[in-house]
Amino acid sequence: MQKLNVNGxxxxxxxxxxxxxxxxxxxxxxxxxxxxxxxxxLEDTFDLILPDLRGFGESSTVDSFYAxxxxxxxxxxxxxxxxxxxxxxxxxxxGGYVALAFARLFPERVRGLALVSSQVLADSPERKDGxxxxxxxxxxxxxxxxxxxxxxxxxxxxxxQAFARxxxxxxxxxxxxxxxxAMAERVDSTTLLSSFLFPVVxxxxxxxxxxxxxxxxxxxxxxxQAHLVEISGAGHMPMMEDREKTAQAxxxxx
Ligand code: MLT
Numbered sequence: 326m327q328k329l330n331v332n333g334x335x336x337x338x339x340x341x342x343x344x345x346x347x348x349x350x351x352x353x354x355x356x357x358x359x360x361x362x363x364x365x366x367l368e369d370t371f372d373l374i375l376p377d378l379r380g381f382g383e384s385s386t387v388d389s390f391y392a393x394x395x396x397x398x399x400x401x402x403x404x405x406x407x408x409x410x411x412x413x414x415x416x417x418x419x420g421g422y423v424a425l426a427f428a429r430l431f432p433e434r435v436r437g438l439a440l441v442s443s444q445v446l447a448d449s450p451e452r453k454d455g456x457x458x459x460x461x462x463x464x465x466x467x468x469x470x471x472x473x474x475x476x477x478x479x480x481x482x483x484x485x486q487a488f489a490r491x492x493x494x495x496x497x498x499x500x501x502x503x504x505x506x507a508m509a510e511r512v513d514s515t516t517l518l519s520s521f522l523f524p525v526v527x528x529x530x531x532x533x534x535x536x537x538x539x540x541x542x543x544x545x546x547x548x549x550q551a552h553l554v555e556i557s558g559a560g561h562m563p564m565m566e567d568r569e570k571t572a573q574a575x576x577x578x579x
Contacts, residue, residue: 326338326339326377326382326383327339327340328383328384329402329403329406329407331399331402331403331406332379332395332398332399332402333387334379334384334385334386334387334399335384335385336376336377336379336384336385336399336402336403337357337376337377337382337383337384338357338374338375338376338377338403339357339373339374339375340372340373340374340375340407341364341368341373341375342364342367342368342369342370342371342372342373343368343369343371343372344369344370344371344372344579345370345371345372345412345413345436345578345579346371346372346374346404346409346411346412346413346436347367347371347372347373347374347412347413347414347415347575347578348374348375348376348400348403348404348412348413348414348415349373349374349375349415349417349420350376350378350400350414350415350416350417350420350421350423350424351375351377351378351381351382351417351420352416352417352418352419352420352421352442352443353418353419353501353504353505353508354381354468354471354472354475354493354496354500354501354504355381355489355492355493355496356377356378356381356382356383356492356495356496357375357376357377357382358382358492359417359492359562359564359565360375360417360564362564362565362568363564363565363568363571363572363575366568366569366572367572367575367576370576370579371413371575371578371579372409374403374404374407374409374412376399376400376403378396378399378420378423378500378504379391379395379396379399379500379503380496380497380499380500380503380504381496381500381504382495382496386497386499386500386503387503388499390503390506391503391507392426392507392510392511393422393423393425393426393507393508393510393511393512394426394429394430395507396423396426396507397423397424397426397427397429397430397431398430400414400423400427401427401430401431401434404434410434411433411434411435411436412434412435412436413435413436413437413438413439413524413578413579414427414428414435414437414438414439415438415439415440415441415526415575415578416439416440416441416443417441417442417443417564418441418442418443418535418536418561419443419504419508420441420443421440421441421442421443421444422443422508422511424438424439424440424443425438425440425445425514425517426511428517428521429514429517432520435523436523436524436578437523437524437525437526437577437578438521438523438524438525438526438578439525439526439527439528439574439575439578440525440526440527440528440541440544441528441529441563441564441571442528442529442530442533442535442536442561442562442563443536443540443541444536444540444541444544445513445514445515445517445518445540445543445544446513446514446515446540447511447512447513448508448509448511452509453509453510456505456506456508456509457505457506457509459471459501459505460501460502460505460506463498463501463502463505464498464502467498468493468494468496468498468501471493471501472490472493472494475489475493475535476489476490476493477534478534478535478560478561479534479535479560479561479562480559480560480561480562480565480566481532481560482560482565482566485562485565485566488565489562515547518544518547518548519547519548521548524552524577524578525544525548525550525551525552526551526552526554526574526575526577526578527541527544527545527551527552527553527554528541528554528556528563528570528571528574528575529541529553529554529555529556529563530555530556530558530559530560530561530562530563530566530567531555531556531557531558531559532558532559532560533559533560533561534560534561535560535561536561538555541553541555552574552577554570554571554573554574556570556571
């Protein structure tokens with residue numbers, strides 16, 4: 326992977342393909358390999374930029390508290406380093422929260438936005454509390470319990486579960502803790518939607534056990550011009566569970 330120094334972090338990224346710049350942001354607690362399966366059908370259409378968010382994969386981390394806005398500012402710094410002013414941004418789950426923070430901070434740099442298995446809502450007080458409990462658990466006992474709890478919820482497909490589990494086990498505890506706190510503190514983006522003047526794509530499995538498909542339907546209701554693709558039978562990982570439909574949907578951002 327290539328690396329760029331951004332905000333005091335060695336940000337690792339992969340770059341493939343030719344065309345419209347499209348940043349693909351992975352979810353929690355994964356890295357850019359999440360997107361591997363869906364890259365071949367996209368690389369004739371897009372200049373694909375795949376960062377590992379700070380702390381994950383091959384990117385370095387910081388010890389201090391950080392927020393969704395910091396991940397977003399890392400992406401802006403990465404685009405600056407690559408000489409790209411404006412890009413489409415697609416985020417999976419937590420990557421969607423980062424994409425929303427990016428759109429809030431840098432609206433003039435967004436040429437399109439995709440939320441894949443994600444949502445615009447903030448955490449409920451109970452969910453927030455659960456995130457802090459998980460962060461404390463990871464700090465004390467390691468990542469095991471989070472990996473165990475998440476694996477069966479990602480997808481019913483056992484082979485894909487094994488891939489995701491391996492990926493989750495590669496990530497350091499500090500990345501989990503940083504992301505859990507950043508997710509707990511993220512703001513609600515519902516009102517932000519009305520400011521979106523660029524194409525918006527929503528991709529969601531109708532069997533998602535982590536973020537129900539209703540979250541995507543609610544965004545579509547608030548933003549009728551958004552292109553919603555529901556993937557029948559898919560769980561939380563549509564880019565692996567149905568790569569063709571996911572790729573077709575992302576091409577609306579070209
Ligand atoms: C993710 O897949 O990125 C996370 O599960 C999202 C979340 O917990 O809200």
